Amino acid sequence: MTKIIKTEKVQAWYGTEKALNGISLDINKNKVTAIIGPSGCGKSTFIRCLNRMHEVIPGAKVTGKVLVNDVDIYSAQVDPVDIRRKIGMVFQKPNPFPTMSIFNNVASGLKLNGITDKKFVAESVEKSLKMAALWDEVKTRLHHSGMSLSGGQQQRLCIARALAVEPDILLMDEPASALDPISTLRIEELLQELKKEYTIVIVTHNMQQAARISDYTAFLLNGDLIEYDLTESMFTKPNDKRTEDYITGRFG
Amino acid sequence: MNNLQAQYNKHMIRRKATNYIMLTMMVLCAVIALIPLISILTHIGASGIKGLNLGFITNLPSPVGETGGGMGNGLVGTLILVTIASVIGIPLGVLTAIYLSEYQQIGIFPSVVRFVADSLLGIPSIVVGIFAYVVIVIPMKSFSAFAGGAALGIMLIPIIIRGTEGMLRMVPDSYREAGLALGMRKWRVIVSIVLPTAIRGIVTTIMLGIARISGETAPLLLTAFGNHYWSTRIDQPIAALPLQIFNYAISPFEEWHNQAWSGSLLLILLVLIISIVSRVATRQQKFK
Amino acid sequence: MLSASWVDRIFKVITLLAASAVVALLFAIIIKLYTQSSFSIDKFGFSFITSTDWNPVTGEYGALPFIFGTVVSSFIAILIAVPISVGVAIFLTEIAPRWLSTPIGFLVELLAAIPSVIYGLWGIFIFVPFVRNYIQMPLHDVLGWMPLFSGPPLGIGMLAAGLILAIMIIPIITAISKDIISSVPILQREGALALGATKWETIKYAVLPYAKTGILGGIILGLGRAIGETMAVTMVIGNRAEISSSIFAPAHSMAAVIANEFTEATEDVYLSAIIEIGLLLFLVTFVLNGLARFFIWSVARGPRGGIRQ
Numbered sequence: 001m002t003k004i005i006k007t008e009k010v011q012a013w014y015g016t017e018k019a020l021n022g023i024s025l026d027i028n029k030n031k032v033t034a035i036i037g038p039s040g041c042g043k044s045t046f047i048r049c050l051n052r053m054h055e056v057i058p059g060a061k062v063t064g065k066v067l068v069n070d071v072d073i074y075s076a077q078v079d080p081v082d083i084r085r086k087i088g089m090v091f092q093k094p095n096p097f098p099t100m101s102i103f104n105n106v107a108s109g110l111k112l113n114g115i116t117d118k119k120f121v122a123e124s125v126e127k128s129l130k131m132a133a134l135w136d137e138v139k140t141r142l143h144h145s146g147m148s149l150s151g152g153q154q155q156r157l158c159i160a161r162a163l164a165v166e167p168d169i170l171l172m173d174e175p176a177s178a179l180d181p182i183s184t185l186r187i188e189e190l191l192q193e194l195k196k197e198y199t200i201v202i203v204t205h206n207m208q209q210a211a212r213i214s215d216y217t218a219f220l221l222n223g224d225l226i227e228y229d230l231t232e233s234m235f236t237k238p239n240d241k242r243t244e245d246y247i248t249g250r251f252g
Numbered sequence: 253m254n255n256l257q258a259q260y261n262k263h264m265i266r267r268k269a270t271n272y273i274m275l276t277m278m279v280l281c282a283v284i285a286l287i288p289l290i291s292i293l294t295h296i297g298a299s300g301i302k303g304l305n306l307g308f309i310t311n312l313p314s315p316v317g318e319t320g321g322g323m324g325n326g327l328v329g330t331l332i333l334v335t336i337a338s339v340i341g342i343p344l345g346v347l348t349a350i351y352l353s354e355y356q357q358i359g360i361f362p363s364v365v366r367f368v369a370d371s372l373l374g375i376p377s378i379v380v381g382i383f384a385y386v387v388i389v390i391p392m393k394s395f396s397a398f399a400g401g402a403a404l405g406i407m408l409i410p411i412i413i414r415g416t417e418g419m420l421r422m423v424p425d426s427y428r429e430a431g432l433a434l435g436m437r438k439w440r441v442i443v444s445i446v447l448p449t450a451i452r453g454i455v456t457t458i459m460l461g462i463a464r465i466s467g468e469t470a471p472l473l474l475t476a477f478g479n480h481y482w483s484t485r486i487d488q489p490i491a492a493l494p495l496q497i498f499n500y501a502i503s504p505f506e507e508w509h510n511q512a513w514s515g516s517l518l519l520i521l522l523v524l525i526i527s528i529v530s531r532v533a534t535r536q537q538k539f540k
Numbered sequence: 541m542l543s544a545s546w547v548d549r550i551f552k553v554i555t556l557l558a559a560s561a562v563v564a565l566l567f568a569i570i571i572k573l574y575t576q577s578s579f580s581i582d583k584f585g586f587s588f589i590t591s592t593d594w595n596p597v598t599g600e601y602g603a604l605p606f607i608f609g610t611v612v613s614s615f616i617a618i619l620i621a622v623p624i625s626v627g628v629a630i631f632l633t634e635i636a637p638r639w640l641s642t643p644i645g646f647l648v649e650l651l652a653a654i655p656s657v658i659y660g661l662w663g664i665f666i667f668v669p670f671v672r673n674y675i676q677m678p679l680h681d682v683l684g685w686m687p688l689f690s691g692p693p694l695g696i697g698m699l700a701a702g703l704i705l706a707i708m709i710i711p712i713i714t715a716i717s718k719d720i721i722s723s724v725p726i727l728q729r730e731g732a733l734a735l736g737a738t739k740w741e742t743i744k745y746a747v748l749p750y751a752k753t754g755i756l757g758g759i760i761l762g763l764g765r766a767i768g769e770t771m772a773v774t775m776v777i778g779n780r781a782e783i784s785s786s787i788f789a790p791a792h793s794m795a796a797v798i799a800n801e802f803t804e805a806t807e808d809v810y811l812s813a814i815i816e817i818g819l820l821l822f823l824v825t826f827v828l829n830g831l832a833r834f835f836i837w838s839v840a841r842g843p844r845g846g847i848r849q
């Protein structure tokens with residue numbers, strides 16, 4: 001099994017407040033890895049360390065190593081811009097660019113990266129929207145504003161936007177937290193489809209969801225990695241008492 | 253690494269170069285914007301300090317060729333003009349702000365009042381000068397300190413309304429409710445709770461407004477007019493610091509140019525000290 | 541306790557009266573400007589703004605040279621001030637660390653506190669010679685064959701006025717742009733960054749499109765200020781009522797002619813013509829300010845139909 005991401009003792013701070021206390025965890029290629037844990041335990045912080053988005057926040061700091069395809073993304077020679085375009089990210093709240101049309105939202109990553117071939121871009125937009133299960137709903141109004149969509153559609157638009165640049169890895173921070181059950185279901189189906197080509201790391205609050213969609217699960221608590229295992233094993237026979245308490249709903 | 257990712261690399265160098273060039277340009281913009289400020293302050297400091305002495309702020313202007321002239325009458329004139337403006341502008345502005353914040357926050361009339369205040373704020377000062385000329389100078393048949401003070405007062409009103417309203421709105425509603433719950437009447441709540449709580453902010457607003465109007469020149473050309481002599485009468489033309497700076501600056505005499513620089517130093521000290529002190533005061537208040 | 545409730549009512553009425561007085565003041569300004577210029581409006585009609593003939597001796601009053609001067613000098617000011625102001629705003633919000641952006645922002649604000657007569661004084665003795673030696677002369681040598689840059693480099697003139705106006709409106713446009721840019725949600729920036737955008741690309745594709753309406757509001761506010769500015773302009777523009785194709789030539793402006801000729805205008809029609817220029821200035825700035833506020837306000841509510849984040 002190829003380990004596409006390896007983290008070694010990743011610690012993260014917001015100013016002087018420490019949010020991660022040294023997380024070491026390897027993520028398998030073409031699998032869905034779920035990160036679970038109670039609110040404030042550092043799930044978002046951890047996945048933002050994987051594409052160097054954590055440092056965007058003023059005063060934020062990371063130490064330790066994150067190897068992506070065996071390259072240390074925090075080494076001095078590496079430009080975060082190069083990392084981020086190989087690792088797509090979908091945020092907790094949908095954030096389409098409000099001044100761009102649906103089409104341009106999806107095409108934005110390609111255009112940014114210098115892809116100008118119109119035919120290629122159009123095909124890529126269609127392909128990404130189909131993958132994100134949004135195509136049928138928007139194909140007749142591609143040139144409307146991205147803000148004209150519902151919250152669930154906006155989130156799928158953001159997924160399409162991330163897919164269009166064809167990243168190797170997709171990071172998703174509670175992509176379904178603001179969605180209704182039907183939209184959530186579509187996104188879950190989509191993930192099963194996507195994992196054939198992508199490696200997916202998904203943060204979720206929802207244990208049933210983690211159990212349904214992921215191959216591996218990591219449980220974080222107060223900035224520490226408590227347990228990391230095959231999802232099946234973790235949910236049937238957890239090794240740690242705290243994991244058991246959490247997945248059986250006894251705390252958090 | 254997939255095919256598309258490989259394509260991206262072709263553009264990376266250009267994109268990163270553009271990034272550095274553009275970011276450098278932004279830094280450059282900041283530098284360019286500050287150069288005039290530095291130039292103005294250093295030239296006023298250097299050229300103005302020579303002539304700025306006690307005589308300068310106590311003496312009358314002297315004719316060309318004679319030394320020892322000053323802008324004492326201009327300084328006093330400016331203080332009188334600002335006083336008249338304050339008497340007109342502060343009560344009107346503060347009362348209007350109280351109306352907007354305490355009595356009627358929403359509705360058509362308050363919106364109209366705010367719109368009017370914002371519009372007054374944007375009127376060119378020379379136009380305010382015309383208005384004061386038409387309604388005061390023409391009926392009084394004379395340029396006067398009163399007309400000048402009124403013009404400045406009109407400019408002061410919208411500054412005070414908008415600033416004071418903001419300060420009053422920062423007073424938490426719970427303070428007002430505490431007063432009302434004690435059985436106070438509304439005017440009592442306003443006078444003994446709301447105003448005292450917001451007083452620092454209101455004073456700051458007033459000081460900033462005064463700093464702003466005390467350097468105004470254009471409306472005074474049509475109203476206060478200027479005066480070579482001491483005059484404290486409000487029904488007569490009166491000297492003002494900015495007017496004297498203007499007249500000396502456009503004169504052909506080197507000596508008067510020097511006086512204009514000294515006058516500017518005096519004026520800018522007045523204006524900057526008032527605005528810096530009041531700005532620092534508001535900063536501290538926000539921290540509390 | 542009867543008296544106490546009266547006090548309450550009186551207090552409210554007093555504040556209402558003050559607010560009404562402020563509204564009445566604006567109406568009074570409009571009415572007075574209109575009635576005082578009606579003589580000129582009736583006499584010259586529309587030709588007032590199309591005629592170039594401004595001649596108190598023959599009693600002909602056409603304001604076109606002044607309108608031309610105001611429009612062109614303000615246009616130069618906007619052309620120069622907008623990129624610099626937006627650049628400074630971006631520098632302050634996106635690039636500079638806090639310890640640097642606070643004092644620099646403060647200094648830029650100070651620019652707005654300097655009285656315009658001081659800009660004029662500095663303009664006459666420092667800035668105009670600089671413009672002549674380091675901007676006009678080189679331009680004249682290289683591009684002197686173009687009508688736009690023809691004529692003797694005097695220093696004083698349209699270009700100097702435009703540039704000094706640019707300096708004066710930079711703090712206004714910067715202040716508004718800075719507020720608007722810092723109100724762009726962080727999530728928008730992160731959306732672009734996560735796609736692999738560089739910092740500049742994030743600003744260009746995520747921040748500026750979101751903020752552009754509000755920045756436009758700031759620009760219009762700056763334009764209104766430039767149009768109404770009197771002292772600095774009259775001190776460096778040359779005060780000559782001519783329309784020249786060259787930006788080096790002396791010119792005049794609407795505000796400047798009021799300042800210069802108002803107290804000399806002894807005849808009724810002369811005074812009325814000058815007040816009509818004031819009325820025009822008032823109307824233009826009134827409309828521009830309304831427009832500016834609308835744009836700034838519409839951004840404060842978020843982009844069209846947008847959810848607020």
Ligand SMILES: Nc1ncnc2c1ncn2[C@@H]1O[C@H](COP(=O)(O)OP(=O)(O)OP(=O)(O)O)[C@@H](O)[C@H]1O
Nearest residue numbers: 014017019038039040041042043044045046057205
């Ligand atoms: N911008 C920030 N500034 C300061 N502290 C922060 C910031 N963001 C998060 N934190 C802190 O870091 C810790 C981890 O936060 P994080 O957002 O990673 O939690 P999370 O597991 O994603 O929670 P949730 O499920 O609520 O999204 C929390 O204690 C939080 O208070």
Ligand SMILES: [Mg+2]
Nearest residue numbers: 043044092173
């Ligand atoms: Mg989170």
